[in-house]
Amino acid sequence: MVSLQATVALTTIGVYLLVVLAVGYRGWQIGTLEVDDWMAAGRDLGLVVLLFTYTATYHSAFAFLGIGGFVYDNGIGIFGAAFLWVALSGLILWVLGTRVWLLGKKYGYITPADLVGDLYDSDLLARLVSLTLVVVTFPYVAIQLIGSGLVFETATRGLVSFEVGAALLLLVGVLYVWLGGLRAVAWTDTIQGVFLFAAMWLAGWVFVFTAFRGPASFWTRLSENFAAYLALPGPAGLFTPAYYTTLWLTFALGIMMLPHLFLRYVAARSPRVLRWTAAFGTGYLILFYVPTAFLALGAVVAFPDLARPDSAIPAVLFEFTPVWFASVVVAGAVAAAMSTADSQLHAVSTLITRDWYEPLAGSDVDERTVTRTARLLVPLLGAISYVIAVQEVRFILDLAAVSLYNAAQVFPILVGGLVWPRASRSGALSGFVLGVTVTCVLTFDVITLPASLPGFVPGFYGLLVNVVTFVSLGLLGPDSENEDVLRVQRYLEYATRRQWEETVRDDD
């Protein structure tokens, strides 16, 4: 006989999947086979949809499962770091995103490689950036599948296995990405974002009042028995000042360079939409974490010897709240994983088509063929992700760990090219390659740094080498290398200073 927990979980997830499928179908009805439409939602996303697609995409399975495990092991320091990287991400979305939006509208950029390749007039740099971003994004799709499969299995008490659960969610995700491209992804993200936020807030407060009769006694109990979890550097001593500071900084730069978020820059209807998305999105993402602390720290009190820290939040929910309630909330984790996986699937497919297929196909290829190719890649990439996910390849987890650190290496050369007139092709190429190399070498322990050096995260050492190389070669290099940089910077200057008005006045 099927248990109440499995019945509620299956019903909730079933209804949820039907709704997102219907929304994705609607996206397909409205969409066209134009490249801009499938890859960038026609550059026409409004505030509500962009807000939720930004926040739901930003929060992956990490926000529901991973952070629980992190707090369980290292205390609440991660919340401070998370608030910092969320706030800096909001600023980047606003200040950089509006500039990228403007240039995308002017020059037709869609992917980061489009922009970097044109800025430095370098196909090689464009390919390297694209390859790096594909490699660091692709494992994330498998990670989301692993997360959603585990949630499915937990919520249904094993009635639906990890493999079947992951396959079902992937199938639905692939279907609506294939049908509607970024528009369908963004619309389904809106539903997922609302569900995710409501589930976490309800769960946090229901738990703290059910298990502890309110937050005051909850915090008292924690501070009496687990004080190390409530201060830096945490019980394991991880959050040293050097680690804490470089972690949030590198994470913020890395997240905002990942292609599934970069595509949101160019998909906005206007700079105003991006500005308000940055403001409200930051509030949403920060407020989301407020009740998460209750659930994650609740596991520290209730299950001091949890075998799998990532299951801290589901374990607390099923122990302290009604089964039907826990099942509904845990389905929110499915939404968290799915909203990121679909965006990443779409982004990787877009990057491969845009940055690799189009240049190879040449100028004869028409827009419909390009879009069809991108759509065809979606099930193919999904199938590969699934094969990786069900085998739980350890290497994929290692790759995911360096994803954000390596994506962050795009930031200096992109921003430098937009603001610094001396930015050069050789500087950008060398800085990027060295930054990625240093990050990988340190992350995979190819060499070990002396203990006397500060304990920065590997990506930060990569950023230091990247920036020093980029600036040095920019200062030393010939002026002929930065003609395209100056062309783009002049256009930004023309826009921000409203120079077309001067032209009109001169004509008068």
Add this chain to the structure above:
Amino acid sequence: MLVPASASGKVAAALLGLFFVAMNPPVVTAIGSGPAVAGFAPLYVWFVFWGVFVSLVLAWAAHENAFGLGADQVPPELEQTDPTPEGPADAPGDSRVN
């Protein structure tokens, strides 16, 4: 290009600077070892306070368009509904530059 020119931009930048200082070591390290605030862990209260603070600052800054690139800075040629992007090597039906 990225430095705020308006008065509201400078105020917003200063408030954001305050947030980044308050949320980093050594401030957070010192706060974590302080006494409880109405029964709550001091570091948690500190994080939530500054989290709400930075959200409000960004909302105000957005209202004031403190960091620029507003609708009035979009060149008229980009305001048409179906813009034709420029590029030296446009493929037929393609808007890509390279």
